[in-house]
Amino acid sequence: MEAMGQEILIDTDIIIDALRGNQGSQEYLQSRQFEGIYISSITSFELLFGAMKSQRKSMIEKTETFIDRVHIVDFDANVARCAAEIHTQLAGREIDFRDVFISATAIANEFSLKTNNTKHFSRVPGLHLA
Secondary structure: OOOOEEEEEEEEHHHHHHHOOOOOHHHHHHHOHHHHHHHEHHHHHHHHHHHHHHOOOOHHHHHHHHHHEEEEOOOHHHHHHHHHHHHHOOOOOOOOOHHHHHHHHHHHHHEEEEEHHHHHHHHHOOOOOO
């Protein structure tokens, strides 16, 4: 259970589910209210890429509107260093590099991560899952 006001980085899968109409994901995001939603710049990329790949104007617009309303946490030099450390620590049991970047964004900025992909993210040392 999350403490009120706790900063949570939302993973791409939660947002995709919400944009596709998943009631549980939509309710979760609504409970956070837009001013309380943080996503990694990597998640922003993944969302936009997926929407553009669909070639559906309505999905592109819905995705852009969502991204415009949330806080984007940038991938900066501190996050890059953290990602390199994570990737090194996971040698032999790697996860997708984008998941490493999202994990590093959460850790470097002292956020917990809300995801449905606990199988991969649970391997990341120092990452708190919400």
